Every structure is written in structure tokens, then in C-alpha cells.
Amino acid sequence: MIEQLLQDHGLGWYQADSARTQAVMVAERIAGQLQQAIEERGEASLALSGGRGPELFLRQLEQSGLDWSKVTIMLVDERWVPAEDEQSNAGLLLRCMPGALQQARWIPMYRGEGLQADADTMDRMLRALLPLDVLVLGMGKDGHTASLFPFLPELAGYLDPAQERLCVAVPPEGGRLPRLSMTARAIDSAGTRLLVLAGEEKRRTLVSAWQEQDPLRMPIKAFLKPPMDIYYSPDGALEN
Numbered sequence: 337m338i339e340q341l342l343q344d345h346g347l348g349w350y351q352a353d354s355a356r357t358q359a360v361m362v363a364e365r366i367a368g369q370l371q372q373a374i375e376e377r378g379e380a381s382l383a384l385s386g387g388r389g390p391e392l393f394l395r396q397l398e399q400s401g402l403d404w405s406k407v408t409i410m411l412v413d414e415r416w417v418p419a420e421d422e423q424s425n426a427g428l429l430l431r432c433m434p435g436a437l438q439q440a441r442w443i444p445m446y447r448g449e450g451l452q453a454d455a456d457t458m459d460r461m462l463r464a465l466l467p468l469d470v471l472v473l474g475m476g477k478d479g480h481t482a483s484l485f486p487f488l489p490e491l492a493g494y495l496d497p498a499q500e501r502l503c504v505a506v507p508p509e510g511g512r513l514p515r516l517s518m519t520a521r522a523i524d525s526a527g528t529r530l531l532v533l534a535g536e537e538k539r540r541t542l543v544s545a546w547q548e549q550d551p552l553r554m555p556i557k558a559f560l561k562p563p564m565d566i567y568y569s570p571d572g573a574l575e576n
């Protein structure tokens with residue numbers, strides 16, 4: 337069983353019986369960790385992924401009652417499109433947790449200054465923010481995470497913990513939009529790292545990634561190490 341294997345290697349496995357329960361579990365965990373950071377340091381940072389997976393827990397998180405004015409919120413990755421575009425990860429956050437984003441210090445990745453210029457700006461800002469408190473990853477069915485796709489040129493460098501860059505520009509390829517992505521060095525800085533997955537197909541991808549030796553084939557593999565807590569629901573209500 338994948339959950340046993342992961343636990344044997346020090347990763348956490350939290351299975352919910354429904355997408356709703358999963359959303360409550362994830363939101364409570366994020367809010368709890370942020371609250372702890374606020375109590376310890378007076379502030380906290382949160383990096384969120386996009387895609388279809390986060391919607392329910394983002395809406396739940398919005399209701400958490402946290403003092404968002406003490407939280408910096410950013411994205412792990414973004415399509416290089418304005419927030420009004422339906423594919424924008426910023427747009428997802430603005431729709432699902434508008435109150436939190438209004439109160440928090442919100443740092444969008446897309447600024448419309450050019451792909452490389454926006455990556456450089458985010459890279460610079462991240463230098464002042466690391467280490468992050470809480471970071472949430474998703475995973476595509478091809479094993480990508482953030483905007484780190486299988487066999488991306490320079491992927492080996494982006495996954496290298498010694499990589500200089502914290503945020504990189506990912507040029508368009510095939511039908512894929514240009515993107516911005518945190519590198520492993522930024523992702524690995526987070527004290528609390530969560531992976532949120534739903535549906536049997538994502539579970540099968542996770543099993544393949546665990547068995548895969550080469551993270552260039554399935555980049556999520558590079559992050560399947562402690563500290564990492566995986567929240568899974570077999571109910572893939574929002575599965576795509």
C-alpha cells in the first residue's frame with residue numbers, strides 16, 4: 337500500500353472520506369500552522385498552488401478567522417496570464433478567498449512586465465521571504481508539480497537544491513502557456529509542505545512517481561521526502 341510505504345519513509349498520509357472532509361482537514365492544517373507562526377514571530381507566509389485541486393480548501397480557509405493582515409500569500413507557480421484569464425492561478429485565489437487576499441500581503445507572480453522580468457521580480461521578493469512557513473503543492477496526472485514539467489529543458493537545475501534561482505520563467509511549449517515557477521530551493525525552504533490530491537487517477541500517478549527513480553520523468557518525485565504531508569481523498573469531485 338502506498339500510504340504505508342510513504343509513512344515508512346517519514347511522509348505523512350491523511351486520507352479523507354470525501355472531498356468536503358479533505359477541504360476541512362487541509363484548511364485546518366494550514367490555518368493552524370500559520371497561527372503558530374504568527375504566535376512565534378508575529379507574521380507568517382503561505383505559498384499556494386493552482387489548478388482545480390485547491391478550490392474547496394481555499395474556500396474553507398477563507399472562513400478560518402485567521403488574522404490575514406499578518407500573513408504574506410503568494411503562489412508556487414502561475415501561468416503567465418492576467419488574473420482575469422480563467423487559467424490564472426491568481427484568479428482562482430481571488431475568487432475563492434477574496435477577503436483573505438484583501439487583508440493579507442498578497443504577492444502575485446504575474447505582473448505583466450514580461451515573462452523573464454516577472455520571474456526576476458518574484459525571485460528577488462522570495463529572497464526576502466525565505467524560509468516560507470507553509471507551502472501547498474498539487475500534482476498533475478503527468479507527475480508535474482508547480483510548473484516543473486517532465487523533461488523541461490533545465491529541469492535538473494530547477495530540481496537541484498543548490499540552484500541559485502528561487503523563481504524561474506518556463507517558456508511556452510506545445511499548447512502550454514508560458515509560466516512562472518518556484519524552484520526546488522524555494523519549495524524545500526517551507527517548514528510545512530503539503531501535497532493535496534483527489535481521485536483514483538492521481539493516486540495511481542503518486543504510486544508511479546514513488547516507484548520512479550528519475551525525477552526528470554516525474555518531477556513530484558523530487559518532493560516525496562520529509563517533511564511532506566499528503567492529504568488524499570478518493571472522491572475526486574473536482575478531478576480534471
Ligand SMILES: O=C1O[C@H](COP(=O)(O)O)[C@@H](O)[C@H](O)[C@H]1O
Nearest residue numbers: 385386387388389474475476482
Ligand atoms: O498546472 C498546474 O497543475 C498542478 C496540478 O493541478 P490540478 O488541476 O491537477 O489540481 C498545480 O499544482 C499547479 O499549481 C498548476 O499550475
